Amino acid sequence: MQRRSFLKLxxxxxxxxxxxxxxxxxxxxxxPPGRFEL
Incomplete structure (x- = not known):
């Protein structure tokens, strides 16, 4: 398991x-905070 690549991702x-x-x-x-619509 590569932890470094996971952190970079x-x-x-x-x-x-x-x-x-x-x-x-x-x-x-x-x-408004808490609302994110595309």
């Missing part, structure tokens, strides 16, 4: 989520 996922959230806020404006 999690970090990549977190970065993608943060980037997606920032782009979403840029496009749709500030959304």
């Amino acid at each position: 999690g970090l990549l996922g977190a970065c993608a989520l943060a980037a997606g959230g920032a782009a979403y806020r840029l496009v749709r404006g500030p959304a």
